[in-house]
Amino acid sequence: xxxxxxxxxxxxxxxxxxxxxxxxxxxxxxxxxxxxxxxxxxxxxxxxxxxxxxxxxxxxxxxxxxxxxxxxxxxxxxxxxxxxxxxxxxxxxxxxxxxxxxxxxxxxxxxxxxxxxxxxxxxxxxxxxxxxxxxxxxxxxxxxxxxxxxxxxxxxxxxxxxxxxxxxxxxxxxxxxxxxxxxxxxxxxxxxxxxxxxxxxxxxxxxxxxxxxxx
Amino acid sequence: xxxxxxxxxxxxxxxxxxxxxxxxxxxxxxxxxxxxxxxxxxxxxxxxxxxxxxxxxxxxxxxxxxxxxxxxxxxxxxxxxxxxxxxxxxxxxxxxxxxxxxxxxxxxxxxxxxxxxxxxxxxxxxxxxxxxxxxxxxxxxxxxxxxxxxxxxxxxxxxxxxxxxxxxxxxxxxxxxxxxxxxxxxxxxxxxxxxxxxxxxxxxxxxxxxxxxxxxxxxxxxxxxxxxxxxxxxxxxxxxxxxxxxxxxxxxxxxxxxxxxxxxxxxxxxxxxxxxxxxxxxxxxxxxxxxxxxxxxxxxxxxxxxxxxxxxxxxxxxxxxxxxxxxxxxxxxxxxxxxxxxxxxxxxxxxxxxxxxxxxxxxxxxxxxxxxxxxxxxx
Numbered sequence: 001x002x003x004x005x006x007x008x009x010x011x012x013x014x015x016x017x018x019x020x021x022x023x024x025x026x027x028x029x030x031x032x033x034x035x036x037x038x039x040x041x042x043x044x045x046x047x048x049x050x051x052x053x054x055x056x057x058x059x060x061x062x063x064x065x066x067x068x069x070x071x072x073x074x075x076x077x078x079x080x081x082x083x084x085x086x087x088x089x090x091x092x093x094x095x096x097x098x099x100x101x102x103x104x105x106x107x108x109x110x111x112x113x114x115x116x117x118x119x120x121x122x123x124x125x126x127x128x129x130x131x132x133x134x135x136x137x138x139x140x141x142x143x144x145x146x147x148x149x150x151x152x153x154x155x156x157x158x159x160x161x162x163x164x165x166x167x168x169x170x171x172x173x174x175x176x177x178x179x180x181x182x183x184x185x186x187x188x189x190x191x192x193x194x195x196x197x198x199x200x201x202x203x204x205x206x207x208x209x210x211x212x213x214x215x
Numbered sequence: 216x217x218x219x220x221x222x223x224x225x226x227x228x229x230x231x232x233x234x235x236x237x238x239x240x241x242x243x244x245x246x247x248x249x250x251x252x253x254x255x256x257x258x259x260x261x262x263x264x265x266x267x268x269x270x271x272x273x274x275x276x277x278x279x280x281x282x283x284x285x286x287x288x289x290x291x292x293x294x295x296x297x298x299x300x301x302x303x304x305x306x307x308x309x310x311x312x313x314x315x316x317x318x319x320x321x322x323x324x325x326x327x328x329x330x331x332x333x334x335x336x337x338x339x340x341x342x343x344x345x346x347x348x349x350x351x352x353x354x355x356x357x358x359x360x361x362x363x364x365x366x367x368x369x370x371x372x373x374x375x376x377x378x379x380x381x382x383x384x385x386x387x388x389x390x391x392x393x394x395x396x397x398x399x400x401x402x403x404x405x406x407x408x409x410x411x412x413x414x415x416x417x418x419x420x421x422x423x424x425x426x427x428x429x430x431x432x433x434x435x436x437x438x439x440x441x442x443x444x445x446x447x448x449x450x451x452x453x454x455x456x457x458x459x460x461x462x463x464x465x466x467x468x469x470x471x472x473x474x475x476x477x478x479x480x481x482x483x484x485x486x487x488x489x490x491x492x493x494x495x496x497x498x499x500x501x502x503x504x505x506x507x508x509x510x511x512x513x514x515x516x517x518x519x520x521x522x523x524x525x526x527x528x529x530x531x532x533x534x535x536x537x538x539x540x541x542x543x544x545x546x547x548x549x550x551x552x553x554x555x556x557x558x559x560x561x562x563x564x565x566x567x568x569x570x571x572x573x574x575x576x577x578x579x580x581x582x583x584x585x586x587x588x589x590x591x592x593x594x
Contacts, residue, residue, distance in 0.1 A: 113301030115266055116373075117314050117363075118290035131305045207305045210347040 003177025011166070015185055018162035021083050021155065022148040023193065028084075029091020030141060036092065037099025038125060051097045058093035062154045065089065083155045090151060091144050098140025102133030135208065138201035142194050149190040163189070216242045216589045217263060217371065217403060222272035224258050224428070232258040233428035235272070240420075241589040242277075242370075243401040247418035249408055250451070255428030256407045260373050263405060264293045276371065291315055294364030294372040294402070298380050300356040302348040308334065308359050309344040315367040333362040338392055354385040361393070365400070374406045378413065390416060411452055415440065415459065420587040423448050434585025437463035438574040444581040460573075461532035466525070467567050469534060471548055471557030477503070480512050489543030492518060497554045499524055499547045524549055527556050531571070535564045 004011065040050035069075065069082035106129050114128045130137075153164030166182030169175070202209070217240040224233040233255040240246035248256040261267040263274055265286050274281045281289055302311050312330040321329075334341060337358040348356055357377060364372055378386045378393075394417065397404065408414055414421045415436035422433040425447055432444040440460035443449035453459070476493045477483045483490050483505040492500045492513055501518030508517055522541035525533035525548050538546030538561035545558035577584025 107304075109297060109299050109301040110303060112266070112297060113295070113303070116264060116290055116293075116295035116297070116301075118287040118318055120287050123318070128303060132303075205305070207347040207349065210350055 003175060004181050007178070007181075011163075011181060011185055014161060014163050014165055015189060017080070017160075018149070018152060018164075018186070018189055019193075021080060021160070021162050022087060022145070022152045022189075025084055025087030025091050026141070026145055026148055026193075029088045029144070030095055030137075032088070032092050033095035033099045034125075034130070036096040037101075037103055038129075040096065040100035041103040041129075047100060050100060054093045054096040056093075057089055060089075062086065062090070062151045063157060066155060066158045066160075078159050080160050082158070083152065083160050087148050087152060091148060094144040094147065095137075095140055099133065099137055102136030102140070103129050105136055106132045131204070134201055134204045138197055138204075142197050145193040145197060146190045149186060149193060153186065216240065216277055217246075217405060218275045219259070219262075220273045220275065222259070222262060222269045222274060224255065224262065224267060225270045231428060233262070233269075236424075236428065236430055237272075238422055238430060238433060239586070239589055240403060240405050241587050242403050243590065244419040244587055245397060245404045245406055245417055246587075247406045247408060247414040247421045248424060249411055249414040249418075249421055250424035250431075251426055252409065253426045254424035256409075256424055257375055258428065259424070260375055260405055260407050263371075263373055264290045264295060266290075291318055291367065292369050292371070294367075294369045296357075296360045296364045296372070296374045296377040298376040299353075300348070300360035300377075302356055302359055302363070304348050307345050307347060308339075308351070311348065311359055312362045312366050314363055315369075319367055329366060330362075333365055334359075336365075336396070337362045352385075353381045354389060357381060357389060361396075370403055372402045372404045374404060376408055377406075379408065379410065386413075393417065412459075415452075415462070423451055430582065432582050432585075434583075435574070435587060438585025441573045442576045442581070442585065458532065458535075461535060461568065462530045464531040464568070464571050466527060466529055466531055466534050467571060469527075469548070469559045469567055470563050471527075471559055472545075474545065474547075474555065474558045476555065477513055479515065482510060482512050483508055489545075491543075491547065491555070491558075493555055499549065499555050502542050522547060525559075526551065531564065531568055534559060535561065535568070538564055 036050055036054070040047040065086040066082055069086050070077050070079070073082065073085060075081050110128065110132065114124055119128055152162055153167060155162060156164035156168045163182055163186050166178050166185070170177075170179030170182055219236045219238040222233060222236045223231065225231050236259060238246075248259055250256050258267055262269050263281070265281060303314070306314075309327070309330045312333050313326040316326045316329060331341065331344065334344060339355060339358050339362070343351065343355065348359070351359065360377065378389050381389065390413065406417060418436055420433060421436050421439050423431040423439070425431045432439060432448045434442070437460060439448070440452055440456045440463070443452055474491050475485060475487065476491045476497070479492050479494055479500055483503060485505050488504060488506070489502050490505050492503055494500055501520045502522060503513055503517045503519070519542045523533070523537050525537035525546060527548050527550055534546060534548065537548065538544065538559055541547065545560060546564070547558055548556045550556050574585065
C-alpha cells in the first residue's frame with residue numbers, strides 16, 4: 001500500500017494504456033469477426049476453414065507475434081500499434097468461431113420466418129440474426145476480454161508500457177508492493193471489462209429477462 | 216389466383232418431393248393441401264413464395280410467373296404463417312406484427328397504428344402489445360403469427376400447419392376465428408395440414424396429396440367425403456366420412472317440438488323424467504331429472520351437461536349429435552343468439568338426412584370433378 005501511495009499516478013497511466021491496448025483490439029476484433037462468422041454460417045463449407053484457421057492463430061505465442069508485427073506492418077519495433085494489431089488477431093481468433101456459432105444457434109423456425117417475410121442480406125443479419133446471437137457472442141467476448149487483459153502484459157518485454165511493467169519491474173527489483181499492485185490492477189481491469197460486457201449484453205437483450213431469465 | 220402448372224420438385228439425390236402437380240387455388244378462397252407425411256404438401260407451399268425452387272413447371276400468381284419476380288419482393292407480398300408461429304423472440308408483439316410494413320418502408324406511425332389494429336383484430340388484449348413472445352401462450356403466439364402475416368394486407372396467405380402445435384380446445388377456437396377473419400378479409404389462402412378434420416373444416420377446396428407428391432384428388436369438402444376418387448383418398452378421409460359429410464348439409468326444416476323448461480333456481484313442477492333448464496334469457500343450460508330434485512329449487516349441481524346444442528342454422532351433423540348426446544334423447548336446437556327454439560329426435564334428423572341430396576358425382580373427371588372454380592375465371 002505504501003508503494004501504491006507514492007505511485008498511484010503512474011499506475012493510473014499504465015492502467016489507461018493497458019485498457020487501450022486490450023480494449024481497442026477487443027472492439028476491432030469483434031467487428032472483424034462478424035463478417036467472418038457470417039461467412040462461416042452462410043456457407044457450410046467455409047465453417048471448418050474459418051474455425052480452424054482462426055483457432056490456429058490463437059496458438060501463436062504472443063511474444064513471437066509482437067516481434068513479428070513490425071516486419072509485417074513495417075512499423076517501428078516500439079510502436080504500440082504492433083501490440084494493438086497482435087491483440088486484434090487474438091480477438092478474431094476467439095471471436096470468429098463464437099460469432100459463427102451464435103449465428104448458427106438462431107432457431108430454425110425464426111430463420112424460416114425471416115426468409116418468408118422477405119428479409120435478406122445485411123438487414124437480415126443486423127435485424128434478426130445478430131440480435132439473437134448476442135447472448136452467445138457476449139459470452140465469447142467475456143473470455144476474449146479477460147484473455148486480452150492478461151496477454152497484453154507480455155508487451156512489457158518488447159518495451160510497450162502498461163500494467164505488465166509493474167510485474168516485470170517489481171519482480172526484477174523485488175518490490176513486493178509494486179508486484180502486488182500490478183496483479184491486483186490487472187485483475188480489477190479484467191473484472192471491469194467483464195462487467196461492462198455483461199451490462200452491455202443485458203441492455204441489448206431485454207427479451208431474455210422478460211422470460212424470467214431464460215429465453 | 217395461384218396456379219401450379221405441372222410443378223415437380225426433384226432433389227439432386229433423386230428424391231421426388233412433388234410430382235407434376237397441377238392445381239388452382241382460387242382467389243379469395245381457402246385451398247387446403249392435406250396428406251400423410253412425405254406427400255410434399257409443405258414443399259408445394261414453399262414453392263409458392265420460392266423458399267424452394269421448383270425443378271420443373273411453373274407457379275403463377277394472378278397470371279404472373281413467380282420465377283420472374285424478385286424473391287424478397289414476392290415474399291413481402293405473401294403472408295406466411297408457420298407452426299410454432301416463428302415469432303422473432305427479440306421483438307415485442309407489436310414490433311413482430313409490424314415486421315413486413317417495416318421492410319416495406321412504411322412510416323412509423325402508420326406501422327404502429329396498423330399493428331395495434333391487427334392485434335385487436337386477431338382477438339388479443341392490447342395490453343400484450345409490449346410483451347415478448349416468450350411471455351405468451353402458444354395460442355397467443357399463433358394469433359400474433361397470423362397478425363404478422365396480415366400486416367401489409369397481402370392478397371395471398373400461405374399457412375403451414377399453423378394450428379397443430381396448440382391444444383385441441385385452443386385449436387378449435389383459433390380455427391373458428393380464422394374462418395371468421397377470412398369471411399371479412401377474403402384472402403387467397405393455401406393452407407397445409409396433415410389433419411383431414413381440419414382440412415374439411417377450413418377448406419373451400421381440399422387437395423389430397425399422396426406420398427411422392429402427386430395429386431390424388433381435389434374437391435370441395437362435401438364432394439370429397441361423398442366421392443373419394445380412389446381407395447387412397449377413401450382411406451385418408453376416414454371411416455366416419457358418412458357422418459362427417461353431414462357437417463356440410465344445412466339443416467332443412469326439422470319438425471321441432473316445443474319443450475317445457477324451468478329457469479335455474481326455480482322449482483320444477485312436473486313429473487316428466489327429464490326437464491330442460493334454461494337461464495333468464497332462455498339459453499339452455501342442461502337437463503335435470505325432476506324426480507331427484509323434488510320440491511326444492513334446481514341448482515347448478517343438478518344439471519346434466521352431456522347434451523350438445525345445435526344451431527337451427529347449422530348443419531345436420533350438429534342436429535344429429537344434439538339428439539344422440541342428449542340424456543332425454545331430445546336434441547336441443549337454438550337460434551343464432553343461443554336462445555332455445557325447440558327439440559328434435561334422432562329419427563327425425565335421420566329422415567331429414569334421407570331426404571337431402573348428396574353432391575352429384577362427376578364421372579368424367581373423378582380427380583378434379585369437385586374442384587372449386589376461380590371466381591375470376593381460369594387463364
